[in-house]
Amino acid sequence: MARRAYSACLMRTGRIARKTAETDILVEVNLDGSGSYEISTGIGFLDHMIEQFSRHSLIDVTLKVDGDLHVDQHHTTEDSAIALGQAILDALGDKAGIGRYGHAYSPMDETLARVALDISGRPYLVWKAAFTQEKLGELDTELVEHWFHSVAQAAGITLHIELLYGQNNHHVCEAIYKGFARAMRSAVELDPRKGGAVPSTKGRLGG
Template structure:
């Protein structure tokens, strides 16, 4: 089983995360930001990656540190569980419709962090979560997981649908990318022989 556990303690947040890439999409999420919990739950369910995440952050300041550090720790855990990335699909793309909204997420577990973000929100919060932090969440997870990540809202108007469509698309693209391909025989999917950057 490809699993990892990460503990990350700073003056701003205390985080414990466990992931299982070969799971069934179970989750136990407590960031103390309701909408962020909901989105990480969507990620787990639709990627089939089991995720446990517990965060005690400085929400008396604002939501920035909890949001950023949750993504940094999740990306770090995913990278640790992937190991040398031998045998993985490496690439994933998903179109994700949700009512009037359609988004596209494409990614490469390349070892070279990069985010292209072509999406936005017309309201400042979803629940109590600041929408300006959503792009930053994806930037942070790409950074520590080593993802080349392209997120694009093709169209949509409902902010809840936009966010959920993007997270579900990210989940389904990650599912494709982390799955093992028996035809590869455990080989690292790169002519360089490494996906470390």
């Protein structure tokens, strides 16, 4: 009963308003949502990928960006990931009771991606994937790795992403985002067996 009460009383939501000379961003997340989303970055393909993340992680995400796209896409892509990571970190609080670890194999037609992560408080990205074209829609594909690096840094995630095989660039990118979503779903979910304990022998995560 105590464990159920602990889970029920939590409001695991985060909100970040982030404004610079390059971007103006508002992000809201609910870790215990249903995967509903409202995404507007000004970059259609990036919107599509973040929508996939929300739907398959079951994390509700509102993300609105007004960025300097007249310059290029770099600031909007990077800052959207930073703000999203900060909102997730805010929603996690002290991380008590979470699964902490997550992993997923994500197939999409001829493509298979593998994602493993640890909400460790020690940000790190291992990226073993590549694209064979410069753009997906209007998104520069070189920014995909940078998006994941930025979200990992901001949220304090140790994140390993590997493309096992695949040819279609759209499938490669979407499989990676969906794998990240499924891994995050496992990692942020509350484990009732932990009774609210922080999942670390140190008594805290990170630092």
